[in-house]
Amino acid sequence: MIQQISAEETYRTRQQVLRPGRPLRECFFEGDLEAETIHLGYFDEDNLMGVATYVPRKNGIFDAPFQYQLRGMAVLPEFRKKRIGENLLLEGEKILKQKNPGVLLWFNAREVAVDFYKKYGYKTIGSSFMIPNVCVHIVMYKNPTDL
Numbered sequence: 001m002i003q004q005i006s007a008e009e010t011y012r013t014r015q016q017v018l019r020p021g022r023p024l025r026e027c028f029f030e031g032d033l034e035a036e037t038i039h040l041g042y043f044d045e046d047n048l049m050g051v052a053t054y055v056p057r058k059n060g061i062f063d064a065p066f067q068y069q070l071r072g073m074a075v076l077p078e079f080r081k082k083r084i085g086e087n088l089l090l091e092g093e094k095i096l097k098q099k100n101p102g103v104l105l106w107f108n109a110r111e112v113a114v115d116f117y118k119k120y121g122y123k124t125i126g127s128s129f130m131i132p133n134v135c136v137h138i139v140m141y142k143n144p145t146d147l
């Protein structure tokens with residue numbers, strides 16, 4: 001049910017969930033087209049229900065030499081609470097660990113989603129901050145040994 005997809009295939013879902021009413025170009029994220037970036041899609045037959053993207057990006061607040069940033073985690077409203085988000089997160093962790101067991105995964109979490117990530121062992125660090133035109137976020141991460 002989970003497949004690796006192209007950056008382009010994520011844009012409509014990102015737009016519906018994360019940037020409703022905003023132009024599609026606001027759904028193109030930095031790093032989307034890099035060779036080591038991983039885009040995952042959760043499908044029911046041909047219907048794309050959720051997406052998540054993993055970009056190789058270091059955040060200077062962490063020492064780990066091998067880091068990835070999770071971006072664009074989005075499940076369409078009608079398919080929520082069916083473990084699609086969980087599956088996209090766990091599959092991403094699995095792929096990244098295979099690349100490098102020492103990987104640290106971090107991201108800017110929407111405040112409304114913090115408790116979702118906490119269920120999977122992610123911790124917040126630092127203060128919350130506003131991403132203009134989007135909403136309040138806070139950095140979350142999981143140590144390599146916990147991944």
Ligand SMILES: CC(C)(COP(=O)(O)OP(=O)(O)OC[C@H]1O[C@@H](n2cnc3c(N)ncnc32)[C@H](O)[C@@H]1OP(=O)(O)O)[C@@H](O)C(=O)NCCC(=O)NCCS
Binds near residue numbers: 079082087119
């Ligand atoms: C957050 C999101 C990805 C979760 O996806 P989902 O498929 O609905 O979540 P799951 O069904 O996998 O949920 C797994 C568990 O997390 C819980 N959960 C889901 N969303 C939650 C939330 N926003 N806050 C707290 N808990 C949440 C579920 O109740 C479930 O708990 P359980 O194990 O006790 O039954 C999805 O709601 C979404 O796309 N939201 C809008 C966009 C967004 O906020 N994205 C994150 C950007 S950082």
